[in-house]
Amino acid sequence: MFSGHNYIGFTPGSQGEKKLKVFSTARQDFLPEDFSVATDDEIQVATEKAAAAFDVYKKIDSDQRAAFLETIAEEISNLGDKLIQRAILETGLTEARLTGERARTMNQLRMFANLLREGSWVEAVIDPAMPDRKPLPRADLRKMLLPIGPVVVFGASNFPFAFSTAGGDTASALAAGCPVIVKAHSSHLGTNELVATAIIAAAKKTGMPDGVFSFLIGEGGKLGQALAKHPAIKAIGFTGSYKAGMSLYKTATSERAVPIPVYAEMSSINPVLVLPEKIEASADAVAAQLSASITLGVGQFCTNPGLIFVIDQPITETFISKLSNQLAAVPEATMLNQTICKSYYTGRGKITHEKGVKTVFLGEDAGNSFKGSPGLFEVNAIDFISNNDLQNEIFGPASLVIRCSDQAQLIQALHSVHGQLTATVFGTPGDIRDYKDCVNILVEKCGRLVFNSVPTGVEVCHAMIHGGPFPATTDGRTTSVGAEAIKRFVRPVCFQDCPEDFLPDALKDSNPLGIMRKVDGVYVTATRFQEQEH
């Protein structure tokens, strides 16, 4: 069922002698299949093919690129239950979760296909010539976004579909017109292989060039660094640990002749603010929502709420104990891989020794069976503010409550919070008025601000921002989920007095794509531009 191949463009590659096996935390053993580590030569050929494919792929029109993305979705669907069953084995996630994630992944591909067909995402802007302008005539100037070139995507362990081989980074880069080389995540190599074959089948069916997609297997940083340093690579999409993300960022910004952008989503502990009136009115409901969010997917979400800020009042103790009871009722569950499980228990252990940290609840250590159990800790604001280590991500079902004496102290504590993917406010309308300054601080800290619901659950839509200030990501100007994710893999080019023949369709006078464009500072459709200019 598994070949263990790399895919060097359309060509399977297994030249390497070194093989990897996947350890299944669900089965508590290695799975039998061998996966072949890419050789230096295979890496080189994949990058060359990507560079050559770029010249072809960037010129393929939006409709065909859209068809490619939709066919990938179909091919993933065609993999059927064997994909889900393999992913269960390799990730320990549940069938329900994986089925949902697969649907999300296919919808994401289709969303980008729709975005391509709609077409305005290229931000076409036209300033027509003004030959009679005084003192100087104006040239005809037209700009649009064009693809940046071959992109390397690093799959994440915690979303074997949605942030992996055919996940958001791959979908948005392919949509933008960039060939993709995926570095497979070694925790779910079989899942990766199945999805890679789906992408390749789709590329062949829709006539995409060899090299538009490659799939490489490697150990730790070696393959990743080789790709990040390669001159043919023009951007990197990454989801994973702070350490690995920063290592890629360092390489991309300081160890290349030509630096490239790195979109690394790394580390977020997603502060939650539970405000006084809300806690009085709905302690049970908020505790239940937070407990469910903290333990969702065994806490292995980048949007997992890791910090909970409360103001000391009579009900605070009750709220914390309700939350603790809720967490205590959640059974331990299988984690994604050995490393994550070990790090979780190490992180959970460390925090109990930090100054002022009190353990509220600690589920039994089930690390021997690779299962994670919940943990809840508390600390006062002063100790929180003075100790940056309390902001190290503990990836798993644990959270830290920060007790603040009053709003002034809460403001200080929030100022000390690092950049985050999300921040959440539980508050009544009165709370939000009274604590406006606190909520405004959170706006500065995050990419998405959630009101009265939990941060886990990232909608794939036009308005989504799944990004945020450092260290949540290396580039807080972008998102890795939602339609705007495509903007990471493009750059603007301006054409001055360009002959109509040579202009890209998006910029032609006749607007053959029928897209919305900004003409002389005004957003217009085809008709309006034609009326104005002809």
Add this chain to the structure above:
Amino acid sequence: MFSGHNYIGFTPGSQGEKKLKVFSTARQDFLPEDFSVATDDEIQVATEKAAAAFDVYKKIDSDQRAAFLETIAEEISNLGDKLIQRAILETGLTEARLTGERARTMNQLRMFANLLREGSWVEAVIDPAMPDRKPLPRADLRKMLLPIGPVVVFGASNFPFAFSTAGGDTASALAAGCPVIVKAHSSHLGTNELVATAIIAAAKKTGMPDGVFSFLIGEGGKLGQALAKHPAIKAIGFTGSYKAGMSLYKTATSERAVPIPVYAEMSSINPVLVLPEKIEASADAVAAQLSASITLGVGQFCTNPGLIFVIDQPITETFISKLSNQLAAVPEATMLNQTICKSYYTGRGKITHEKGVKTVFLGEDAGNSFKGSPGLFEVNAIDFISNNDLQNEIFGPASLVIRCSDQAQLIQALHSVHGQLTATVFGTPGDIRDYKDCVNILVEKCGRLVFNSVPTGVEVCHAMIHGGPFPATTDGRTTSVGAEAIKRFVRPVCFQDCPEDFLPDALKDSNPLGIMRKVDGVYVTATRFQEQEH
């Protein structure tokens, strides 16, 4: 007439004992005034004021920000002739050029004011809630661009108005909602001071917070590095040398706890492709246009054409000699400052010793009087391809002709060209068809592709891209001129289920700003959204 002060927000500061004087290449002597180097304490207070001002300034509505920008333009206009006269003394540029540049600078401020009033630049996107969606309801999600925080701007020597104190970086950062700290360029400190006082007068008149603008004087890298490392600074705008730009890039990406974006426009030699039919048809005209462009402003433009690619044919020799004659007719003229003049003659001298380089024309060395004279060199494609040093920018009125034997060699030579602000094609329609592959290579190399006119002259408009792949800039995804420049100083934030009260105006249901927004994937005006949703 000159106080020699720094401006720490609204407060003049001259605590430092160290003073600078401006050397006037026009007068060939130091000008009498002393300018005070900012002390560490003044730097610190300026950044603190910028951080505090950000909290106020970001909430000031677009109309008021627009009025601030327009008032800066008025105050610059009010400086009258003394500004022009001082700039002539400090830069050696002509009155006509400086008057034009001042108009451009004021127009740029007004363009951003108009952009703010129009309002759609914030890219408001709304995906309304779908409470009944199956299997899961959708939350209400709304995103827009918000200002990033205090920005440091490094003025350039060659545009004392348009890329300096109130230039494009300052205008776009202030428009975005970011306070600005300008590091004055030491070659035109008097000009800077006048413009700084205009900005401060405008800030006071329009009720902007103290700290929205500061103005600091310093030597070489010391002040720049202190600002680039400061935690309160969230982005850097820079125009200048490769060395200085890369030093800021290194600091910003690897020597800060939190990396920040650097928009450094550094080094571009702007390749020009003169194609066979065109050269046959219009050798005189093209030679005249190129000569004028090479020597415009004594060649001190970032878009100066430094590489001219031709294909060997009978007329090539004639074309080169026409160009040489044209250049020989251009008199030497005063350069911006001593360093630039010295570097120009050093660079011009060095290139004559590079392998295969032949001097076509060399104007007399007028470095003793700080004047630059034109130079023209030629080399064959093979020597060009094998020697990266031929792509070092020679900032001044010099250019290198690359002779290619045929299209295949031209393609190779173009592939070896580094990233550029601009690339230019002189070609008939037939040429452009025949050399399509060459033109396509240029698209990959530049931010702006010019057809049948010269790259100097950068229009301030909606479609302008004044940016390009490294080493032209450190961030080829952006522009430093034109409306899109504002996007450098913002980041997207998504609001999930946010109460109407707390939503920024751009995202409120009622669309009080009346801006175009993307609602459920469709671009709509206020009315349409209201019709759809209410």
